[in-house]
Amino acid sequence: MVSRTRPPPRSQRLGLSIGAGLCTLVGDLKAPSPKTRAGRPPFRLATRALLASLVLLALPLFAGTEEAASQQTTAQGPQEPPAEAAPVAPPPPEVTARAWALVDLQTGEYLAGEGEDRRLSMASTTKVMTGLVAFEMVEEGRANLDEEVVISAEAASYAVPAYSNVGLFEGDVLTVCELLMATMISSGDDAAYALAEHLGGGVGDAGVARFVAMMNEKAEGLGLEDTRFENPIGFDAEGHHTTARELARTTIAAYEYPGFAEIVGTEEASIATADREIPLQNTNELLYVYGPAIGVKTGTTPGAGPSLVSAALSEDESYVAVVLDDEDRFNDSAEVLEHGFVAHDRREVVLEGERYAEAPVPYRRDREVGLVAEEPVQGLVGTGEAVEQRVEVMDELPPEARPGTRLGRVEAYVGGEKVGESALVAQDGYEEASIFRKVWYTAGGIFE
Template sequence: MLEKGLGRRSSILFFIVVVLLVGSATVAHAAVRQPAVHAKAWVLVDLRSGRYLAGRDQNLRLPMASTTKIMDALVALRAGHLNRKVTVSRRAAAYAKAPYSNAGLAAGERLTERELLEAALIPSADDAAFALAQALGGGSARRFVDEMNVEAGRLGLRETHFENPIGLDQKGHYTSARDLAKMTRVAWRYPLFRRIVGTARTTLRVGGREIPLVNTNELLFDYPGAEGVKTGTTPKAGECLVAAARRGDESYLVVLLDDDERFTDAVRLLDYAFARYDRRVLVRAGSSYASVKVPYRRGEKVKLFAGHDVSYTVDESDRIVRRIHVRKILPNAAHRGEKLGEIAVEVDGRTVGSSPLVAGRGYAAAHWWQKLWYTVQGIFG
């Protein structure tokens, strides 16, 4: 294949009438206009949370060329055993020639599965991808493709189906921009995947020769913060690109299918995301968000503090709501740091995270005379 370019809580919780609205979020970035994109289908998402930010025809089924190899990597990484040696078959070596992208592997050469994965992802080598599929499929690339489809089903990728492990144009071989973003985010959880797709250049040593690997993703060479991930080109799929970039604590993922200006459009969309959106701490660990009355101590309260940060990618138009829940019946005694409630954050009506609310100090169980005095005060108070 040709490559042109480098719930609800338990019943002991109740909802306090404390809803903090941050209607006009104080996001520093001014609103910016969404750029024009030439792709037949595309999507822009927050890489960390998966929040959909923009797109067009993102659920349209389309061929995806060598971006297929992202699923190759995911299945391989789930299988493990990447240090096992593999002998390149004659069938795999048949892809080591034009018009296929290839690493020039020869039949009989031995590489580790990790080396094959590097060759498949960095220069998009079809010979390496097929050899890897055969190895992980117990000698059968078809069996490996079946595993790819099982994994797609496991991930809920309804617009995705594979017929080969390379990305060749073939009936029944398709995905959508949104599905491709989802599978990429799952693969992104693996440090090895991130390291490989973020490698601009490296060298494989096979037998007595060296094989230079140069990444087909041009953004790795000239876009600040670029981290990967995969290109693809075939006659039917056109030029495709999955691109990720990170600056500070913000990271975004772009998927472009059938786009003859894929790198330019990716830059425009990533610039747009960095300009418009901001990752904000919406609940800060150690900050007090509520207080509760100590059982049987009239007028005595304990402050509740967030146990950890809740961060999310937002823009200035988002409506942010914090909902606080505390235990309906507090324990007779509690220690410092004990969970007594929860704070949940909604962005535009969707819950995006939560943090436990913990006691800022402990308190001991009330004595019988404290309970009696509390009751008397309630009667005559």
């Protein structure tokens, strides 16, 4: 298992009373609040420390050789420095998953994977969509995080050892937010069923079926052609499947809701019924051992095998990794996420205020206006990937322009794929030409 120094739990860092305090925070979140981390500790600390020790031990053995080589170089005169080799992208990690995918959390760009479009069972990673639909309903005003839900006998029937559960009893009263916490943090099947019942508008299978229909409708809305749900929990069922790539896309959509991000990044919390407190422990081990980890969801069934959707953030880079049917899901997920950080760098591929083109000022043969980028464009650049800017300028410039007038655009491409664009604006303004200048310009064109 990867070992990294990790900050205290999010709840402690925010000074929350875990449980109701988290629901209060989730309810107050209206805009993304990224969790910044001060850099990334080195990956596989023990391995790197061992390599460093070996290098230090070997230095005395080669000291004499280096000194002799240095003297020989001095005697022969200065040598030309060797040409720098072109950077080579590191190979993707070798993982044991039946399918895996690495995606940029900010843009959704697919970066690496294997079998990423293969239809597979998804187990409790299903609950990512359960949470997504719930938060969408809250945002649209069709549900409220503070709504109280009475746990039905059907929901409580899942609170037995055969299922992943948080021990809900028939008649317990919890809020929608608390059910979301139990569903996403501890993977409670009983909580997920109760949530689906309530948001589906009825107790029992009828309400759950309506909620599952919403899940499928959302999948279609996201353009997920290979994702289909038969239940809100993740039980193996014919027709219940997704792909690693599409599960990553579902996760990115869910992360648009700050409350979702807050809950799946919570390590420990608790919820309370009228007569007891229920502790919640996150089933995602990466939150405890991999510094940049920020979520998301585990899942295991006989048909799906051990699976994991995970996300990580460090400085200005963030990634989602999906591994399906992977016996070493936590280590493999850390390897996949680390590959994202090592093999890519987010940087400005269009610079604000940079001059990218010139255009002739109307009716002035001897004058051009500089066109500069109105805003920066950031792109995720892989090792060795080419960065290109393509410029388009208006066919006919307006008679006059002030500084900042839009006169074209610059598109940024990384590895041949467009990553963004910025308007090109006039660096300096110009006035409309006088009638005399227009006549003179036209006459000059006739006799040229």
